[in-house]
Amino acid sequence: MQHRRACFFFAQVGGKAVNQAVVSNKQPLSPFQDVHIHIYHRCESKLICQWSLNGTLINLGLDRRRRLSGGNLIISSLDRYQDVGMYQCMAYNTVGAILSRRASLQFACKLQSDAVSVREGQGVVLLCGSPTSSGDLTYAWIFNEYPYFVQQDNRRFVSQQTGNLYIAKVEPSDVGNYTCVVMNSITKGKVQSSPTSLILRTDGKTQLPKIEVNFPDNVPAAKGSTVTLECFALGNPVPEITWRRANGVPFPSKVKMKYSNAVLEIPSFQQDDTGGYECVAENKMGKNTVTGRLAFYAKPQWVQTMKDTALAIEERLYWECRANGRPKPSYTWLKNGQQLLSEVNYRIHVEDGVLSVSALTLSDAGMYQCVAENKHGVIYLAAELMVLASPPDFTGNLLRALLKAKTGTTVTLECKPQAYPIASILWKKGNLPIHTNDRITLSPDGTLRLANVSKSDAGSYTCFARNRFGMSSTTGRLLVTDPTRIIQGPVDTEIIVGESIVLPCQVTSDPDMQTVFRAAIYCVFIYALLPFLISCHERTAGDLMIRNIQLYHAGKYICVVDTDVESLSAVAVLIPGPPSPPDSVTVEEVTDSTAQLAWSPGRDNGSPIINYLIQTRTPFTVGWQRVNTVPEIIDGNTLTATVVDLNAWVEYDFRVLAKNSVGVGEPSPVSVKTRTEDADAVPGDVGGGGGSRYELVITWEVNHQSYALVCYSKCLESVSFSS
16 A cells, blocks of 8 residues: 655644744645744834744845744745744844744644555554644545545544544445545644545454554643543444443533544543543453543643832842642743843842842843743743932922921921932031931931921931932921910800801911911801801901801801911800790780780790790799699790689789700790789688797688788788698
8 A cells, every 4th residue: 555645734832722823824735835923912113023943043134935024924835844843933122022932833744545455344544644743633534525524423433633534344335535634723724635445355254342542541631621532443343432430430411422432522621530531442242441541730820920120220139920830830031032040149040930130230121031831831921120220319309498397396308319229318407417316317218307396406408319320419498486376266155146256266376487377167057068268367366257147157166277387276166045035925814823824936046946934923932933834835836825823812923935955045024913813712710829939820721722821011021821
């Protein structure tokens, strides 16, 4: 049987489908077509891109078959001996350089035979001749002519691992011409072999199962990926394929069997799916078994990254990058695309994912990459290192021309020049260096602190900054003043509608201090805060006058005194008053024990009247006394009431008071004197005696009610009455 070769190419990045570098060609491939290798990040106008093949720079000036277009490498008239290998792009500018991921360009050749002769009932393998690594290729076989493809069943199987066609038991219907079709899943291109004839011989016999398609002893699988295991056997009768796990655990429901069990598919591979797997091929002549183990792996993934960094010359750089992966990734550091190694003097130290550079120099600036790699993948992480070197510069950080402080406080003077490397700091007051003590301190960053300042600390302060590239200074003046005091502030006051009030705010301050007053007034009105700014006409007084004051002026008043060095305040509250006195109190109807009163309301002064109180006065009482009324509680909407439990034949004065949430207001004007009527009953059993010196005791009884004795002549100093 004669063989010949048909060759085509395919591209990979790290053994997987091309992502950051891809091969672009939409038509069936041949050695005479152009190949486009793209980089994911196209070169911008300010970037320069260079390509290398197997680590050697491609000289495009001397190579007519290769050219650049927008950063993409285009290869014309492919040559399997000159163009195969690993491609990588380096992009660089004035800052530095970084490398792209690697792209692999390979050629694959298919072995083709003119004819295959096989006995009826025996198995046969038609070779497609796949490349050693073909993860991006798919295979199919044409039977006799397009578009009739071989249909896979328990007798026929097309391996996507080898590309070969396996026929377990040849039958007369299998006689014909077979063509292998190989497709690149990335480029969508395809190539096919010339037909291979299958010739049938009639001297066949039964055959034990022979497993021709199996899986390796160890199969690495990534978390979350779909794992496919193939197992197919030749034999007569056609062998039956079964699968099982070595530990006897049943397959989970997600596991699928395809093509008459020739393919075992495990979607979303997890740690629990690892372990041994067995494929058993069996017919009546016997059985055959192959075993393998699925091992869990993971491509590198970043868990700790670095970022662009700017450091001063002579400072220390420390970068650390970490990646997860299984097996554990190894690390490589690149500077401007070149591998970085530790120096003998350890100024540059590289260890795993850690890069440290001590005493930075200007030559250390550039683009750095951390590369994490295991046998399943490689990832790149890039960052820029800027090394700064300049003399001290106070632009944007000058000392204030005039800084004011009050005595007894702490003053902070910051000295923060921009300097690379960090500058040394020296402070002077006037022309004399400042020496630190318990009260004067200098922090490592150059900040000067003066505690408990007095007027002797006032003066001119200068900060001098120096490094090896030069010196600079900044100067400011400190003014120390005595504290400002409020010597007379506002006080809480009750509002009297219609009057005028003055809220004083008198201050005393240092003559050197320019004082500015601000009176902030907050008035509560329907739950809204209304701030007002009161102008001050005197430098030492911020009095606030309110003329014709109304109830809505009630609220909190704050006199705030602002100076350049402090702020102080005094607070007063204008309080709404109780109700104004009721008016026009009249007695409308009188009996021997009751009197009916009426009145008109006074102003409620911003708080509704809750109820009214009635008081009486007689010649026999000391001051005003509250009396019983009907109704017992007189609400704020009632303007009449009946006074009860009065004594007969007694003159009474009446007055009314109003009450709100603030309190009880002033009493109304006194009513006209009113005498109760005479009683119908005549007292009896009049008696007396038993009094002491200067005391007369008189007793009487009428219907079990008590009456007072009315004196019409000069009485004794003390008189007691009882019934």
